[in-house]
Amino acid sequence: MKRREINKKKLNLILFIIVFILIILTSFFAIFPKVFNDTIGVVITPIQGFFTSFAENTSDKINSMKDKDFLKKEYEDTMILNEELVIEINRLKKLDEENKELTSLLDTVSTYPELPTLTSKIIGKDTSNWHSTYIIDKGAKDGLEPNMIVLSYGGLFGRIVEVSEFSSKVVTILDDSASISVENARTQELALLKGDITLMSSKLCKIEYYNSDADMLLGDEIVTSKISSIYPAGISVGHIVSLEDSHGQLTQTALIDPVVDFTNISTVLVVTELFTKSTNVTTETITSLNDVTLDRNAGE
Amino acid sequence: MRIFIFTIIALLNIIFQSTLLNYLPILSTLPNISFVLVVVYTILRNQEEGITFAFFIGLLQSIVLDTSLGFYSLLYMATAYIVGMTFLHYYKKNILPAIIDTFALTFFYQILIYTLEFFFKGNVDFSYYFFNIMLTEGIYNVLVVVIIYYPIYFINKKLELYEKPKRNVFK
Numbered sequence: 001m002k003r004r005e006i007n008k009k010k011l012n013l014i015l016f017i018i019v020f021i022l023i024i025l026t027s028f029f030a031i032f033p034k035v036f037n038d039t040i041g042v043v044i045t046p047i048q049g050f051f052t053s054f055a056e057n058t059s060d061k062i063n064s065m066k067d068k069d070f071l072k073k074e075y076e077d078t079m080i081l082n083e084e085l086v087i088e089i090n091r092l093k094k095l096d097e098e099n100k101e102l103t104s105l106l107d108t109v110s111t112y113p114e115l116p117t118l119t120s121k122i123i124g125k126d127t128s129n130w131h132s133t134y135i136i137d138k139g140a141k142d143g144l145e146p147n148m149i150v151l152s153y154g155g156l157f158g159r160i161v162e163v164s165e166f167s168s169k170v171v172t173i174l175d176d177s178a179s180i181s182v183e184n185a186r187t188q189e190l191a192l193l194k195g196d197i198t199l200m201s202s203k204l205c206k207i208e209y210y211n212s213d214a215d216m217l218l219g220d221e222i223v224t225s226k227i228s229s230i231y232p233a234g235i236s237v238g239h240i241v242s243l244e245d246s247h248g249q250l251t252q253t254a255l256i257d258p259v260v261d262f263t264n265i266s267t268v269l270v271v272t273e274l275f276t277k278s279t280n281v282t283t284e285t286i287t288s289l290n291d292v293t294l295d296r297n298a299g300e
Numbered sequence: 301m302r303i304f305i306f307t308i309i310a311l312l313n314i315i316f317q318s319t320l321l322n323y324l325p326i327l328s329t330l331p332n333i334s335f336v337l338v339v340v341y342t343i344l345r346n347q348e349e350g351i352t353f354a355f356f357i358g359l360l361q362s363i364v365l366d367t368s369l370g371f372y373s374l375l376y377m378a379t380a381y382i383v384g385m386t387f388l389h390y391y392k393k394n395i396l397p398a399i400i401d402t403f404a405l406t407f408f409y410q411i412l413i414y415t416l417e418f419f420f421k422g423n424v425d426f427s428y429y430f431f432n433i434m435l436t437e438g439i440y441n442v443l444v445v446v447i448i449y450y451p452i453y454f455i456n457k458k459l460e461l462y463e464k465p466k467r468n469v470f471k
Contacts, residue, residue, distance in 0.1 A: 008348040008349070008352075009348060011348075011352065012348055012351045012352065012377075015351065015352065015355040015373075015377070016377065018355075018370075019355065019358075019370045019373045019374050019377065020370075020374075021370075022359075022369040022370030022373070023368070023369070023370040023371060023374065025369075026368040026369040026370060027368045027370075027371070036363045036369070037363055040360070040363050040364065043311070044311070044314070044315060044364060047315050048315055048318060048319050051315060051316075051319040051320055052319045052320075055319065055320050055322075055323050059323060123318075123319065124318035124319055124364070124365075125318060125319075125322045126318070126365045126366070127317050127318065127321055127322065127330040127331075127332065127365075128332065128365070128413075129329055129330060129433050129437055130413055130414075130417065130418070130433070133365065133366075133367070135318065135364075135365075161367050162367050169365075169367060171367075176418065176421065176423070197418065197423060197429075198423075198425070198428055198432075201327075201328040201329075201432070
């Protein structure tokens with residue numbers, strides 16, 4: 001009896017040591033062993049998919065019974081809107097062609113590239129109340145990689161942080177760790193989007209303008225900026241819904257309402273192309289910059 | 301047999317927690333069933349087995365939901381360690397120790413998460429996190445304990461009866 005108890009205590013000690021090693025390996029050196037995820041994913045991913053679709057169907061049925069009249073009216077409105085949009089699209093197609101011609105004349109690369117996307121279903125969500133992480137049902141076998149971006153309803157949803165064979169984890173723009181370079185579509189002033197845990201339950205996020213006297217108005221559209229290292233430029237993020245008094249502060253803050261409806265989401269689009277730019281400044285640019293400053297000094 | 305059944309329970313719990321539970325928020329807060337399972341299992345068995353169970357369920361949760369391994373294991377193992385030292389001489393049929401432990405230790409592990417992950421990032425408004433996340437989750441976890449304590453209690457009782465002939469008391 002005594003021998004068995006000592007053995008159990010030893011086992012616990014060994015487990016504590018294993019945990020510390022795992023924490024050090026995975027958090028400080030960012031090595032996440034894919035093996036674990038792949039083996040457990042084989043069992044869990046299909047069951048998760050089944051349960052989520054079941055829950056969705058049930059809640060859909062309940063909701064459709066609730067607001068049948070509303071849906072009918074909405075359908076009619078959508079049909080009218082659809083016709084208007086078709087006309088608009090035809091006009092834009094012509095503009096696009098014209099734009100392509102002009103760009104080819106100018107010999108520059110388009111800043112707003114067409115994005116190759118892959119539809120994916122959400123099969124799970126982190127329930128820890130501290131994070132906003134989703135699990136989607138596409139993984140490395142569909143060609144996904146970390147740092148690919150995820151869209152939904154034409155707006156920015158988040159980015160992939162971890163990929164296993166059959167599923168991937170997506171951190172949304174609401175998560176406290178999110179921090180994205182964005183700009184005001186109207187004035188093109190740069191800002192920093194930050195997820196905030198205090199705003200996570202109300203599905204809003206916060207932006208910080210670097211400039212304390214930046215020009216911003218309620219309803220301004222916020223898009224991803226051209227200097228972002230992960231996100232392609234020009235993806236809509238949200239609209240300003242409230243401005244905070246920034247008297248005596250170095251930066252201005254505003255609350256934005258994301259385009260993506262986070263309360264009611266089941267499918268997302270993964271952009272299957274990496275936009276990661278190298279941030280290394282080449283020696284050439286440094287020397288050219290030096291030349292410019294030298295010239296200026298000489299001029300003065 | 302015990303290992304098999306509790307592995308199934310842990311797997312089912314993780315699947316339930318990552319899918320269906322998202323449809324049942326109260327004040328946009330969700331309970332942590334894995335944590336409640338660790339508390340209940342430790343009370344029904346003992347500290348050593350509780351810590352082992354906590355290690356594996358924490359690892360499972362990290363693999364499925366988190367982006368690094370071992371953090372939840374450590375939190376749950378610390379929880380099991382503390383639960384194992386409290387209420388040693390109570391009847392297992394009494395649900396009160398489980399309720400008190402769950403409510404008190406929810407704050408313990410939430411405050412650990414807060415200090416280790418969020419405090420040093422500059423989120424210093426502790427009262428907000430206390431009232432909006434920790435308190436609501438504590439109350440919701442107590443609700444979960446009330447629902448799952450007796451099913452786990454009966455499974456454990458059946459398993460103990462099954463293991464009784466194999467156990468050698470004079471070893």
